[in-house]
Amino acid sequence: MTERRETLLITGGAGFIGSALVRRAIGEGRRVVNLDKLTYAANLRNLESVENNPLYTFVKGDIADRPLLDRVLGDAKPDAVMHLAAETHVDRSIDGPADFIQTNIVGSYALMEAARDYWRGARGGDPEAFRFHHVSTDEVFGALGETGVFTEESPYAPNSPYAASKAASDMLARAWGRTFGLPVVISNCSNNYGPFQFPEKLIPTVIFNAIAGAPIPVYGRGENVRDWLHVDDHAEALLAIVDRGAPLETYNVGGDEEVRNIDLVRRLCAALDELRPKAGGGSYAEQIAFVEDRPGHDLRYAIDASKIAGTLGWRPRTAFADGLRATALWYLENDAWRQSIQDGGFDGRRLGLEGTSP
Ligand code: NAD
Secondary structure, eight states: OOSOOOEEEEETTTSHHHHHHHHHHHHTTOEEEEEEOOOTTOOGGGGTTTTTOTTEEEEEOOTTOHHHHHHHHHHHOOSEEEEOOOOOOHHHHHHOTHHHIIIIIIIHHHHHHHHHHHHHHTTTTOGGGOEEEEEEEGGGGOOBOSSOOBOTTOOOOOOSHHHHHHHHHHHHHHHHHHHHOOOEEEEEEOEEESTTOOTTSHHHHHHHHHHHTOOEEEETTSOOEEEEEEHHHHHHHHHHHHHHOOTTOEEEEOOSOEEEHHHHHHHHHHHHHHHSOOTTSSOGGGGEEEEOOOTTOOOBOOBOOHHHHHHHOOOOOOOHHHHHHHHHHHHHHOHHHHHHHHHTTOOOOOOOOOSOOO
16 A cells, blocks of 8 residues: 555645645645636635745646646646645525536536546556545535534535535545546545635634624524534645545544534634733624524534544544634734735625525
8 A cells, every 4th residue: 555645736725725735745745736726715825835845836727627637637647636626615605606516516527537537547547556535525414403423424415505516526526436446535524724714714704803893793693513623634634535545435524623603703702802802902702793694504513533533543633722722823923814815805795695594
């Protein structure tokens, strides 16, 4: 069995998780080609620490562009494709599902076809000589009630257009493995948090709004539960899977840190109170504002990550309390990064109220 895959083609490497993965892989001395279209969610500042590293190459392009894919694969000769490029924001998928269908399904299909040709040609069709790693979400499993956890055997029941598009690409990856023998691995991960996350997602939204003195929006009554995983722990899990995961296996990756949204927001406000006390006194928690819930908002996600722990020896390292405080501090200390988001035209407008709640 291969010890380590040295040359990686990573798609979506200018996004939140992709950039954490690129930084870690380069830090470990691997060669990385990052293929990214640079949508609104991308930020090349996320990669400043590696941009001049000789192990790193950036290619701007779309995963649906087959001639480009053939060229990039032919030049890079990767030991694995790690596929993270996607449209990822549930609220945007409610307002405009088309981009989600195009990138997450059609784009993933193009990438799998290109990878299949490359694997059969340059890699001689040897399953050990290549991996196609499809990075997915626990949202494909739908919502849990008060109890229970998602395992690798949980049935698919996606509820949002985003989740449905990821479920579809998971199914394509499975089929490309079963039908064509492409050595596919799939991972389904819980909510990530950490530095460099685009501020439309919950944790940076809270931080950006808190320090701007703006209302901190909490959907519904904030009772939805998510299982939080630090992005660096996720990046480590992804490399364990691409190195040692078995073809056709799927792996659930989670932080074992279930928290209700409202409790998370209160904890984050308390961390901010300590790290940057409000000028006029009081707590940032006073800015919390309950807003109309997201249509089809899944109540609870929780991951059973015992398979990856048992077979690949990966476990999350970061306790949520420590990771949350460090994340708050990172956003406070990185003014230039925050400014780059605002300069990019992000206005924090509420999205995704178009659907009809069930
Ligand atoms: P992100 O939105 O921060 O970044 C996505 C990246 O993909 C961006 O850099 C964007 O430019 C790029 N991209 C989009 N469309 C593209 C296209 N057609 N061609 C090339 N590049 C394109 O996303 P993220 O939060 O880092 O998520 C990465 C992956 O992990 C996604 O596949 C997502 O479904 C999955 N995931 C995310 C989470 C989470 O909590 N963020 C949890 C589980 C799974």
